[in-house]
Amino acid sequence: MFLKKVYRYNKWICSGMLFFMMMQLLVFYRPGMVFSPWFNYGMYSGVIKPAKEYEAYKVFGDNEVLAGNDFTPQQWDRIHFTLIQSDASTCNGHFYDTQISRLFKKFHLPDPGKSFFINTMLDPDMIKLQYQLHLAKVLGKQHVQTIALRYEWDGNSLVEKDSLKAINSQSFQCK
Amino acid sequence: MQITAQHRQRFTITFLVIFYILAIYKLLNGLWLFQAAPYFFINRFDGTTWLLMQTGIHQWLLNNRTGWILFDVAFYVMPLTWYLAYKSHEGAGTIAAILWLIVNWVYVQCYTLYPINSIESHIAWLLIPLLFATTRLKSFYFVMHGLRYFFLFFFASAGIWKLRQGGIFYPEQMSGILLMQHADYLVSAPGTIFTKYIYWLVKHPAIGQALYVGATLLELFFIIGFFSRKYDKWLMAGFGLFLLSDQLLMRIPYFEVLPLALPLFFSKYKEPVNEVNLT
Numbered sequence: 001m002f003l004k005k006v007y008r009y010n011k012w013i014c015s016g017m018l019f020f021m022m023m024q025l026l027v028f029y030r031p032g033m034v035f036s037p038w039f040n041y042g043m044y045s046g047v048i049k050p051a052k053e054y055e056a057y058k059v060f061g062d063n064e065v066l067a068g069n070d071f072t073p074q075q076w077d078r079i080h081f082t083l084i085q086s087d088a089s090t091c092n093g094h095f096y097d098t099q100i101s102r103l104f105k106k107f108h109l110p111d112p113g114k115s116f117f118i119n120t121m122l123d124p125d126m127i128k129l130q131y132q133l134h135l136a137k138v139l140g141k142q143h144v145q146t147i148a149l150r151y152e153w154d155g156n157s158l159v160e161k162d163s164l165k166a167i168n169s170q171s172f173q174c175k
Numbered sequence: 176m177q178i179t180a181q182h183r184q185r186f187t188i189t190f191l192v193i194f195y196i197l198a199i200y201k202l203l204n205g206l207w208l209f210q211a212a213p214y215f216f217i218n219r220f221d222g223t224t225w226l227l228m229q230t231g232i233h234q235w236l237l238n239n240r241t242g243w244i245l246f247d248v249a250f251y252v253m254p255l256t257w258y259l260a261y262k263s264h265e266g267a268g269t270i271a272a273i274l275w276l277i278v279n280w281v282y283v284q285c286y287t288l289y290p291i292n293s294i295e296s297h298i299a300w301l302l303i304p305l306l307f308a309t310t311r312l313k314s315f316y317f318v319m320h321g322l323r324y325f326f327l328f329f330f331a332s333a334g335i336w337k338l339r340q341g342g343i344f345y346p347e348q349m350s351g352i353l354l355m356q357h358a359d360y361l362v363s364a365p366g367t368i369f370t371k372y373i374y375w376l377v378k379h380p381a382i383g384q385a386l387y388v389g390a391t392l393l394e395l396f397f398i399i400g401f402f403s404r405k406y407d408k409w410l411m412a413g414f415g416l417f418l419l420s421d422q423l424l425m426r427i428p429y430f431e432v433l434p435l436a437l438p439l440f441f442s443k444y445k446e447p448v449n450e451v452n453l454t
Contacts, residue, residue, distance in 0.1 A: 002324070005446070006317045013314060017321050024325075028332060035222040036284070036294055037301040041329055043394075045336035048351035050377070056358040068360030069367045073426035074204035078211070078291070080359045085217050085290030095218045100225060112229045119215045121237050127215045134212060138205065151362055153354060157374055158362050
């Protein structure tokens with residue numbers, strides 16, 4: 001057995017491995033909070049049903065829609081993932097109140113202070129503005145605009161819903 | 176054949192080549208920290224990250240060009256620094272590896288707090304320096320095999336999660352994933368081959384689900400590695416297929432995990448009988 005051999009060779013290495021294994025199994029057994037480097041590698045394991053409606057951003061560079069096929073997956077991620085996360089960043093305060101502060105109290109640890117966990121440099125609107133300025137610079141455009149739109153899955157393709165007006169941000173719900 | 180110092184040297188060089196190819200690849204895709212130019216961050220449900228955040232280092236880096244360059248230089252120079260130290264003086268390699276580990280930890284924790292990439296895909300950088308901290312061949316052998324078991328777990332657990340969470344049992348799972356994953360792309364580039372291909376898969380859920388089940392079985396196949404090393408070549412091929420599919424179908428680059436697959440290639444060498452000092 002591998003661990004037995006390691007134990008015979010070096011008890012420190014063996015202890016380190018056992019500790020690593022136990023932590024990994026604990027994180028695996030009790031999903032939710034992780035402690036890097038112990039993660040859960042779910043990779044789309046939860047049930048994901050096709051929805052009737054989707055919200056998606058359209059990004060315009062000098063009034064032209066940026067098309068996914070003009071970018072590598074990595075570049076496209078940088079454009080869209082950053083945009084979606086800019087909405088999620090508005091939840092930092094909520095996350096601190098409902099999770100971080102709660103758990104620190106639960107384990108009788110001194111409250112770390114909210115300021116470390118929220119964006120104090122820029123408010124959400126400024127983050128969006130900064131995004132547009134940064135992306136314009138990266139793409140070499142004069143200006144960049146973003147709009148979030150609702151789309152309906154009609155069984156054939158995603159169709160823009162005319163009845164809904166454009167919204168500034170996706171309707172992001174803090175968890 | 177027993178593992179030798181030459182094998183460790185080959186392992187090291189292969190790792191360095193992978194690391195620096197990835198560095199160039201990330202540079203070309205604007206993924207270095209100075210190119211991402213972070214100006215906000217996102218919290219995550221990670222206790223270790225919360226401890227680091229209390230130092231305020233992630234806030235210090237916001238809109239801090241000098242800080243980004245400093246971090247990038249440290250992160251991308253460390254493997255080479257370690258190698259030179261390892262080659263130059265006994266014990267210097269271990270100290271450099273520990274320093275490398277610290278640099279990687281701080282860099283990866285901060286880098287993934289900004290909306291660039293997920294921390295899970297950077298796991299290799301959080302663990303690999305431990306392997307290079309070893310100065311004896313047997314230590315190297317055992318730590319390398321420890322990493323091999325971790326890599327097996329990495330995949331096998333992804334398969335087990337799909338059983339546990341029920342994704343594999345839902346017939347339209349892949350249709351749901353594809354629409355969710357690619358919504359922004361699909362609406363931005365209608366009529367392209369990729370868009371047509373994705374819509375076709377969504378409209379044929381049985382085929383989509385066959386791909387999902389196939390991916391799950393591939394992940395579960397890694398369990399066999401816990402019992403035998405005979406199939407490591409096949410596991411490497413499976414890993415290659417996973418990387419390719421992730422890139423082509425999901426448009427998810429998972430190449431940062433590549434170094435963790437190296438132990439599969441070197442696992443064919445047996446435990447050394449005699450201890451060899453590597454420095």
